[in-house]
Amino acid sequence: MAELHFFTGTMDSGKSTLALQTNHNHASRGRIGRIYTSHDRAGSATISSRLGLSHGATEVADDLDFWQTVVSALTQGARIDYLICDEAQFYTAEQIEQLAKVVDELQIDVFCFGILTDFRTRLFPGAARLVELADRMQVLQVEALCWCGQRATHNARTEDGVMVTEGDQVVVGDVDQTGQPPAEVAYEVLCRQHHRRRLTAARAQAVSLVPEPLPFGE
Numbered sequence: 001m002a003e004l005h006f007f008t009g010t011m012d013s014g015k016s017t018l019a020l021q022t023n024h025n026h027a028s029r030g031r032i033g034r035i036y037t038s039h040d041r042a043g044s045a046t047i048s049s050r051l052g053l054s055h056g057a058t059e060v061a062d063d064l065d066f067w068q069t070v071v072s073a074l075t076q077g078a079r080i081d082y083l084i085c086d087e088a089q090f091y092t093a094e095q096i097e098q099l100a101k102v103v104d105e106l107q108i109d110v111f112c113f114g115i116l117t118d119f120r121t122r123l124f125p126g127a128a129r130l131v132e133l134a135d136r137m138q139v140l141q142v143e144a145l146c147w148c149g150q151r152a153t154h155n156a157r158t159e160d161g162v163m164v165t166e167g168d169q170v171v172v173g174d175v176d177q178t179g180q181p182p183a184e185v186a187y188e189v190l191c192r193q194h195h196r197r198r199l200t201a202a203r204a205q206a207v208s209l210v211p212e213p214l215p216f217g218e
């Protein structure tokens with residue numbers, strides 16, 4: 001039986017790497033796949049992993065109809081055994097429904113990869129529909145960590161180094177690279193407590209550098 005898989009984790013938890021590994025493992029056994037992504041950091045129509053791998057992909061615009069695309073390819077004689085769908089949080093709810101139909105009606109495996117929640121801790125539309133429809137949902141085993149050492153569960157957005165909680169849901173960006181000056185818009189993974197307190201690594205360090213008041217008058 002074909003299945004709709006959803007692999008999720010925070011930013012920087014290895015999802016795109018796993019997407020490329022999944023494609024490699026299936027392709028190396030002679031299976032034929034199609035690869036999709038949306039708004040990858042490296043640019044349009046590419047899946048890129050921070051480990052250095054990348055692969056061409058079809059860019060998913062809001063008007064792409066997965067059901068029509070796959071049926072039309074099969075009708076023209078193409079073989080499709082599986083789909084790899086990266087950055088699936090950005091897909092529309094309708095597109096996730098089309099993917100579920102591809103699994104059920106055409107017996108094609110669909111592997112989706114994406115983050116669950118945005119910088120305001122709200123579900124993305126594509127991720128929400130995947131939670132509702134996927135046959136299997138797996139949280140990546142390699143845990144991204146908050147600066148405090150706890151498992152990171154949330155994605156924070158920073159603007160000029162300061163955490164923000166208002167703005168557009170979709171702004172392509174990367175996690176801050178160590179030693180680099182803060183990007184205009186960047187992301188940082190945090191545990192829930194530090195996301196709730198808006199305590200990023202930079203702010204925690206700044207707070208810890210504030211000198212203790214001297215014990216005058218004791």
Ligand SMILES: Nc1ncnc2c1ncn2[C@@H]1O[C@H](COP(=O)(O)OP(=O)(O)O)[C@@H](O)[C@H]1O
Binds near residue numbers: 011012015016017051
């Ligand atoms: N220099 C490095 N050495 C080893 N692993 C790295 C290095 N840089 C990144 N990684 C690994 O790559 C992961 C990010 O992979 P990626 O597929 O780009 O994540 P995602 O798609 O979830 O944002 C990091 O969590 C880390 O495990």
Ligand SMILES: Cc1cn([C@H]2C[C@H](O)[C@@H](COP(=O)(O)O)O2)c(=O)[nH]c1=O
Binds near residue numbers: 117119120169171173
């Ligand atoms: C939290 C959050 C993220 N994004 C963007 C930033 C990146 O371009 C992608 C996630 O990529 P990754 O492969 O998982 O690192 O999503 C966004 O647009 N809005 C957000 O709230």
